Amino acid sequence: MAEQELSAEHLRELARRVRQALPPGVFYALVIWPPGQSSDCAYFSNAQKIEAREAIQTILGHGQR
Numbered sequence: 001m002a003e004q005e006l007s008a009e010h011l012r013e014l015a016r017r018v019r020q021a022l023p024p025g026v027f028y029a030l031v032i033w034p035p036g037q038s039s040d041c042a043y044f045s046n047a048q049k050i051e052a053r054e055a056i057q058t059i060l061g062h063g064q065r
Helices: 008-021 049-062
Strands: 029-032 042-045
Touching: 008 029, 008 042, 029 049
Parallel strands: none
Antiparallel strands: 029 042
């Protein structure tokens, strides 16, 4: 898939597949970007933004230990 350009439709399909694979009550946050271009990212989640942001900040904090 790296060779293919990811359209918004492709990204929504990925998010849909992730959502279907998880049990009810489990949230996800899917962040995708091209190599070397982290400012050009797409974000999908089934959680409220504040909760997804807190989860991502928790993950980032683990790398600082």
